[in-house]
Amino acid sequence: MFSRALSRYAFSMATRRAAIASPRIGMMASVKSYATLPEDQVSKRIIDVVKSFDKVNSTAPITSTTNFITDLGLDSLDTVEVLVAIEEEFDIEIEDKDADEIKTVGQAIDYIVKNPDAN
Amino acid sequence: MSSLSKSVSTLPSRTKVLGLYHNMLRSSLKFDNYNFREYFLRKTRYEFRKNMELTEEDKIIAAYNDAVKQFTVLKRQATISEMYHFDKTVVEPQGKVSGAEKN
Numbered sequence: 326m327f328s329r330a331l332s333r334y335a336f337s338m339a340t341r342r343a344a345i346a347s348p349r350i351g352m353m354a355s356v357k358s359y360a361t362l363p364e365d366q367v368s369k370r371i372i373d374v375v376k377s378f379d380k381v382n383s384t385a386p387i388t389s390t391t392n393f394i395t396d397l398g399l400d401s402l403d404t405v406e407v408l409v410a411i412e413e414e415f416d417i418e419i420e421d422k423d424a425d426e427i428k429t430v431g432q433a434i435d436y437i438v439k440n441p442d443a444n
Numbered sequence: 445m446s447s448l449s450k451s452v453s454t455l456p457s458r459t460k461v462l463g464l465y466h467n468m469l470r471s472s473l474k475f476d477n478y479n480f481r482e483y484f485l486r487k488t489r490y491e492f493r494k495n496m497e498l499t500e501e502d503k504i505i506a507a508y509n510d511a512v513k514q515f516t517v518l519k520r521q522a523t524i525s526e527m528y529h530f531d532k533t534v535v536e537p538q539g540k541v542s543g544a545e546k547n
């Protein structure tokens with residue numbers, strides 16, 4: 326009897342908790358999908374940021390395969406500066422371990438598209 | 445972030461140095477005040493570029509540790525500066541200041 330009552334209590338608590346939790350999950354999911362930016366916009370904005378960096382020769386076309394070091398003639402410190410400029414543009418912070426992996430314009434675009442905080 | 449604010453006794457890795465540069469630039473950009481912000485950006489860029497050519501191990505370690513010390517000060521002052529309001533100077537664009545414009 327007692328254990329039955331207890332299990333019923335546990336059940337009702339579980340459903341209540343689920344009822345509370347579910348709208349929250351739904352809200353988070355919608356915020357996340359809303360915040361992810363479309364790839365064409367992201368790529369245009371990143372290319373603009375890279376172009377406006379004064380050490381980049383603006384006559385060379387910038388595509389997603391453009392490598393910061395080999396194609397744009399930047400060094401490792403300049404690459405960090407470009408990443409900081411991209412961070413400012415999208416109002417995010419790139420983790421150091423991720424920043425190390427970004428070597429081309431395309432990789433930067435990928436990172437931003439996958440980042441739900443970017444705006 | 446926490447490992448970046450510690451001084452080292454062995455040669456710091458490339459990732460660590462670039463990470464410190466990244467964090468110093470980011471902290472500099474937090475300054476609302478144009479003069480402080482531009483000064484710290486200029487100083488950070490200048491110091492790292494100047495020390496880029498170092499080859500002797502002990503000099504690299506000394507330069508890194510010096511930068512770590514400056515970074516802790518920079519981080520603290522950047523946070524303090526966020527507590528105060530500064531009017532924009534006439535040389536600044538009045539809208540959002542993007543990182544790209546300042547390079």
